[in-house]
Amino acid sequence: MRSGAPEPSPRGTLPAKADARSELVWLYVLTIGATLAAAALLIVATGNSVADVARALLDGAFLAPGRRGDTLKIAGPILMVAVGMVIGVKAGFFNIGQEGQLLVGAMAMALIGTKIAAPGPLPLVGGLVLGAVAGGSLAALAALMRFRRGVPETISTLLLVFVVYQVIGYAVTTAWFLGDPDPRVPGRITASAPLTEEARLPIAWLFGEEIHFGFPIGLAMAGMVTFFLSRTGQGFKLRLLGSNPDVAHQVGVDRSRFGTMALFASGALAGFGGAVMLAGGASGFRLTTGFSTEVGWQGLLVALVARSNPLLCIPIAVVFAALRTGGAFLAATGVDRTIVGIVQALLVLALLIPPAVQSARHHRTSHHRFSGWLFARTGAGSGTGRNGQ
């Protein structure tokens, strides 16, 4: 195949690094261009104008009054979910149940915020903490199944989402649990009572925009996770576990301990995001059956697009949030807002394919150590956990 190449270094040298890099750039240009072209094609095919749609998206996301605040407001929880996903992925565990973890976090917040009347910041802080614990515990349940019985965490976290959907449905329709006791509220059989005033997040005003506290908290978390992963011993061990389980085992990194920790943290961030969403006023400070509005799934996609780089998650979370809030303005143009989901998914594929093309080519000639989990997790670290008890 490749002749006269040097002995492969641990990272696997490409024949010519610069060539490979420019090829990568071209591939990105190609795939992202194709994404935009496909979206434009769909818009034109339904008899609408691309410029109108772009205008509506921009208005809805940033330009119209109050929209910047709304965009950042939803970006906060999305960012938290994404950052949580990053922790799990870095440790080699693929938690895809954030939607459920977010919902149990919100449920914990709702329990504290509607049942407990305490003065001061106690209900808010208590609800947020308990939300994180609830989300983390749900993910830890998957970790328990993984490390005790080898049940793949990908499947268990996914299945748990659908269990949680039903738990939420039960909670908000049941009077003793979370159902709204006030008979005058329309639709109360599908929504909880609203949070008490004490349990709501304060709102700051900045440049005439409502700035929701969730986003700065999300930023702080992204910073903390970056610091933890890149600057602490525990973070190093965690990454080692994900990138080279064999070596991790040899240097004594306890797989089940670190794995449980990573999954707990990943779920806790999603749960915290759910609690923040509720305390920040999502669906009128009430927990409802459709409360999560796919924030969990979108946070997951953000982490994928950001290649599990927690800092890169920040701009991408804002872009995804902007597509959401922009999508709300699409009705006026006559374009269905499902276009937003299409663009998001295509964007993930567009960013996924170029490195996968290169790695597929690369794998034929050199060692498998190619950066990151995005490409096939090889050997002992992957899959069913059968070899990783």
Added chain:
Amino acid sequence: MGEAITILGDIFGSPTIYGSAVRLGAFLAFAALGELVAEKAGTINISVEGGLLAGAFGATLAFDLSGDPWAGLSVGMAAGFLVSLVQANVSHRLAADQFVVGITANVLVLGLTGFIDAAVDPIGARVSVISIPVLVDIPFIGPAVFGQTWPTYLLYPLIPLTWWLLYRTRWGLEVRAVGDNPRSCDVSGIDVNKRRREAIYYGGLLAGLGGAFLVLGQTGSFDSGSVGGRGFIAIAAVYFGGWTLRGALFGALLFGLADAFRLALPVLGYQIDAQFLAALPYLMTLAVMYFITRQFRQPAALAQPFIRRRW
């Protein structure tokens, strides 16, 4: 206690519940059969959810345009195949993580079908019930199994066909081998990722057919929420059944029965928590995975991507 027995008597005495269970179970069984083949090859194909949705939409669209249910079924299959084409090639030709690709494909299909549905708004229909003479007169199971809409009957030959493919052909042997020991297969000259792609294609075709059956044989119209996570129940059925054909079918039927109960209980006048029944398939699968999965024979390389490397 006595009340519980009355309730159970009412439920099991109601003939509609069996028909409903078979109908709902058949939908899961289409997807589960395909997913079984994919998992035997060592891949977890979570885009089966997207395949079902694409199949349902494709079938509605084609039926609306042509008025021919057979066209609906074929286009549904083709749509499911298209989803598997993305899944298979991005994750088993290019080496992107299969779960990432699966999730993305699901989101993409949800968006695309919703978008085109909003623009075109195709109208589906439920095809007629055809009872198979003689067999339909078997007490209890007769009407349930042989008194359904005709696309249901497509499932029955698919069961032996899938069995034959998996266990009686060279291809099936290679698929199973690839799922158990890809490295040995590679050494003996089997193209591991090719077999995996083919297994996923089979899964996509069946998921598409299942989606088409959902519209043409069951609901009669397309709705973005009509699949609603049941693709994941099909995956759960395969796990539940311990990667055996009859286990997966049993799981699909059982989960179909749970679904049928959920729908039937309010009609019979019982206020039992529907949420519990809706969560039951997932809970049962989780319990089975926790308590007994290891006694079954899981494909040893399940969910582990194959990348040839130099040693």
